[in-house]
Amino acid sequence: MPSSPSQIRLRWIYIAFLLSLLAILAHGLIPHRKLELIPSADITSLYSDEQSGGNTRAEWIDRDSYHFRCTYIDEPASSKYCGMNIAQGDGLKQGVDFSHFKYIALNLEYTGNAPILRVYFRHYGENYSTRSDSQRTAKYNRSLIPIEHLHGTLTLNIRQFTVADWWIARYGATQELLQPEFTNIINLGIDTPANTPVGVHEFRVVSMEAHGEWISREHWYLVIGCFWFVALLLVSFQKYVTLRRQVSDSAQKLNEAITKARKLEAESAKYRELSQIDQLTQTLNRRGLMQTIDRYDHAKSWFSTAVILLDVDHFKQINDNYGHNSGDKVLAQIGRILRENVRTQDDVGRWGGEEFILVCPKTTAAGATAIAEKIRAIIDYKTFSIENDFRVSVSVGISIGHRSEHFEDVYHRADHALYEAKNSGRNCVVVAAEDATIA
Numbered sequence: 001m002p003s004s005p006s007q008i009r010l011r012w013i014y015i016a017f018l019l020s021l022l023a024i025l026a027h028g029l030i031p032h033r034k035l036e037l038i039p040s041a042d043i044t045s046l047y048s049d050e051q052s053g054g055n056t057r058a059e060w061i062d063r064d065s066y067h068f069r070c071t072y073i074d075e076p077a078s079s080k081y082c083g084m085n086i087a088q089g090d091g092l093k094q095g096v097d098f099s100h101f102k103y104i105a106l107n108l109e110y111t112g113n114a115p116i117l118r119v120y121f122r123h124y125g126e127n128y129s130t131r132s133d134s135q136r137t138a139k140y141n142r143s144l145i146p147i148e149h150l151h152g153t154l155t156l157n158i159r160q161f162t163v164a165d166w167w168i169a170r171y172g173a174t175q176e177l178l179q180p181e182f183t184n185i186i187n188l189g190i191d192t193p194a195n196t197p198v199g200v201h202e203f204r205v206v207s208m209e210a211h212g213e214w215i216s217r218e219h220w221y222l223v224i225g226c227f228w229f230v231a232l233l234l235v236s237f238q239k240y241v242t243l244r245r246q247v248s249d250s251a252q253k254l255n256e257a258i259t260k261a262r263k264l265e266a267e268s269a270k271y272r273e274l275s276q277i278d279q280l281t282q283t284l285n286r287r288g289l290m291q292t293i294d295r296y297d298h299a300k301s302w303f304s305t306a307v308i309l310l311d312v313d314h315f316k317q318i319n320d321n322y323g324h325n326s327g328d329k330v331l332a333q334i335g336r337i338l339r340e341n342v343r344t345q346d347d348v349g350r351w352g353g354e355e356f357i358l359v360c361p362k363t364t365a366a367g368a369t370a371i372a373e374k375i376r377a378i379i380d381y382k383t384f385s386i387e388n389d390f391r392v393s394v395s396v397g398i399s400i401g402h403r404s405e406h407f408e409d410v411y412h413r414a415d416h417a418l419y420e421a422k423n424s425g426r427n428c429v430v431v432a433a434e435d436a437t438i439a
């Protein structure tokens with residue numbers, strides 16, 4: 001069975017979670033960053049106070065193996081110095097960034113009676129160094145090494161370097177100057193500090209390396225954190241887009257359903273109406289009339305309601321003389337006359353065959369007679385021209401509903417009145433005797 005999008009997303013989250021866990025554990029496996037300073041250094045030089053008028057002597061024993069000697073002749077003094085310098089970058093202004101390294105691994109062989117040696121890194125800073133005198137003005141970051149620590153390879157943590165006091169004394173003790181800096185090291189080296197005792201001091205630098213991480217643990221975790229942040233952002237965005245699409249799809253479907261329902265409702269209303277209309281006369285059919293009658297019965301509204309029955313005289317003869325089709329046309333035209341001559345509150349329908357019924361609420365016997373008489377006269381005076389000209393008349397029976405009456409009661413009296421109208425020679429209006437005086 002194919003997986004759902006949320007199952008696929010969950011699977012990817014598991015995979016990403018496992019990969020993140022592996023990445024956290026794998027940090028220790030990332031190879032160390034290593035910069036070999038010795039034996040690969042090629043720009044090395046020796047220096048001593050001899051260059052500034054002193055008599056301490058610096059000389060190579062074997063330059064290729066970084067083997068040199070410092071000979072201190074006079075009594076110890078702070079003005080005396082001697083050591084080996086390794087240039088970095090252009091050695092003047094553009095140096096090498098050591099700030100990513102964590103420690104210096106130094107394998108140094110020393111013979112002599114100095115209690116302390118020194119490793120230094122000189123930093124060129126735009127604020128305090130000058131290119132023309134960078135050897136003096138570059139910041140002097142140094143770490144002191146007690147002689148008894150020199151066994152095999154020695155590890156000097158970058159954090160244990162401090163700025164030499166003499167350099168601070170010369171350039172001032174601002175916060176910036178007090179802090180060791182390693183971003184632009186123009187040279188580094190090994191030497192003897194001030195007040196080194198008289199004698200011969202022999203150095204052989206076997207190896208010197210800077211060690212660090214390609215990416216720190218903090219940065220590594222930050223990268224993993226960023227990955228999760230971006231991934232969650234993407235997942236949220238995708239979810240948002242999907243939800244938006246679903247909402248708009250649902251809204252569209254809902255709109256379509258509403259439009260469809262309205263259309264169906266309109267159609268059903270139309271068919272409902274059509275099902276209550278007699279197609280020939282466009283008046284209510286028997287079903288439509290029954291609904292009206294039920295409504296009156298239900299509301300007990302027959303009191304003061306006129307029921308007018310109207311029957312076409314000798315209709316059989318019309319059919320016989322002019323054909324059934326002509327008879328239909330006569331019924332259709334009578335239907336139109338009735339529709340056009342009743343009030344909006346009146347209902348008119350075809351009761352059956354050539355008989356019509358009018359239900360007129362709040363109508364007196366005189367009012368009903370007036371309506372019926374008017375219709376009778378219109379029909380009587382009308383010339384029905386279908387194939388031949390001929391005249392048609394109608395007989396009308398009227399009754400007015402009494403309090404608490406049902407339709408059958410009122411209809412019965414109207415039917416009786418219609419019967420009387422027929423017997424009285426037709427083409428006339430008769431009000432049921434009981435109702436004639438109802439005002």
Ligand SMILES: Nc1nc2c(ncn2[C@@H]2O[C@H](COP(=O)(O)OP(=O)(O)OP(=O)(O)O)[C@@H](O)[C@H]2O)c(=O)[nH]1
Binds near residue numbers: 353422
């Ligand atoms: N053309 C047509 N004739 C119909 C329709 N419905 C009923 N009729 C006819 O109407 C005639 C009614 O005849 P009768 O009941 O004898 O009544 P009449 O001829 O009108 O005579 P009186 O009512 O006594 O004046 C019958 O011949 C029916 O067939 C219809 O829808 N169309």
